Amino acid sequence: MKTLILFLSIISLPSHAKLKHFHNFSVNVVDEDFKFCIIGDTGTGGPDQYKVAEMLEKEGCDQMKVLGDVIYDDGIKSVDDPLLKERFLDPYKNLLKTTPFHLILGNHDYRGKVKPFIEFAKKTPNVFLPSRNYLEKYGEICFLNMDSNPYDMLKPFLRSIGHTRWVRRTLKKIRKKGLCSFIVGTAHHVFESAGSHEKANFYMGRLFKRHIMGAVPLMLSGHDHILSDQGEIGGTRFLISGAAGKVRPLVYDNADWAIGKTPGYMVLTFERSGNSIQANYDFKIEGTNGESVTVHQGKVIR
Numbered sequence: 001m002k003t004l005i006l007f008l009s010i011i012s013l014p015s016h017a018k019l020k021h022f023h024n025f026s027v028n029v030v031d032e033d034f035k036f037c038i039i040g041d042t043g044t045g046g047p048d049q050y051k052v053a054e055m056l057e058k059e060g061c062d063q064m065k066v067l068g069d070v071i072y073d074d075g076i077k078s079v080d081d082p083l084l085k086e087r088f089l090d091p092y093k094n095l096l097k098t099t100p101f102h103l104i105l106g107n108h109d110y111r112g113k114v115k116p117f118i119e120f121a122k123k124t125p126n127v128f129l130p131s132r133n134y135l136e137k138y139g140e141i142c143f144l145n146m147d148s149n150p151y152d153m154l155k156p157f158l159r160s161i162g163h164t165r166w167v168r169r170t171l172k173k174i175r176k177k178g179l180c181s182f183i184v185g186t187a188h189h190v191f192e193s194a195g196s197h198e199k200a201n202f203y204m205g206r207l208f209k210r211h212i213m214g215a216v217p218l219m220l221s222g223h224d225h226i227l228s229d230q231g232e233i234g235g236t237r238f239l240i241s242g243a244a245g246k247v248r249p250l251v252y253d254n255a256d257w258a259i260g261k262t263p264g265y266m267v268l269t270f271e272r273s274g275n276s277i278q279a280n281y282d283f284k285i286e287g288t289n290g291e292s293v294t295v296h297q298g299k300v301i302r
Contacts, residue, residue, distance in 0.1 A: 040222020
């Protein structure tokens with residue numbers, strides 16, 4: 001694994017000046033051998049979380065992306081909450097020495113207080129959560145990290161107005177300025193799943209249908225405690241990596257591929273394919289000898 005440390009660009013380019021919650025990193029992940037490891041539904045402090053952490057230590061990840069439910073079952077109360085040590089710092093203590101963890105929050109995190117997570121990230125090396133929604137740029141690749149929780153709460157219409165506005169305006173500016181050649185969306189909640197949640201509610205579904213489908217070629221979620229390739233829907237490939245701490249069985253037969261009741265994670269890399277960019281994804285679980293094995297893979301070209 002490269003000992004590369006990502007730094008925010010200290011130069012504020014005029015074309016980016018009006019982008020809210022924008023973070024520009026000085027690495028082009030298409031031209032470098034850069035590996036994103038995608039995990040979700042992690043924070044139990046139990047055997048499955050430690051098992052996946054051990055597999056990830058051997059994977060050679062350059063960056064971890066955590067798709068929510070960082071701390072079960074009820075989030076945290078303060079920046080000094082002991083659950084942060086028990087269910088995040090301890091399981092990932094070896095990885096955190098060299099590997100940045102970029103977080104979004106899940107519904108279980110929202111059962112506690114949200115601001116302490118952001119404060120925790122500010123004071124903890126290699127933990128990144130600058131705001132509830134944020135855009136990351138890695139050369140030609142952008143990650144649109146969305147807080148989907150307001151769409152799944154009481155009075156979702158009122159709570160989600162600001163979040164929808166940020167998504168809409170950010171995507172508009174990306175297109176207008178030609179900021180990214182390939183956009184990856186992340187959110188905790190699913191649009192469609194072979195797990196127990198099956199489909200997004202009305203408000204969340206509307207967000208995906210109006211703003212994500214077709215505009216974002218690859219969408220990553222957790223939430224359902226499974227690994228799943230839901231296939232391409234409306235011009236967007238929907239993937240679920242939510243089996244890095246708590247797992248559940250499959251419920252619905254609506255995916256191109258899915259596996260339940262099995263701890264695991266996903267690896268995401270990028271390469272050039274002619275004049276296009278190709279995203280390669282591999283779902284991995286523990287093999288018979290304790291090593292990680294790929295059980296499903298695919299690609300998205302844009």
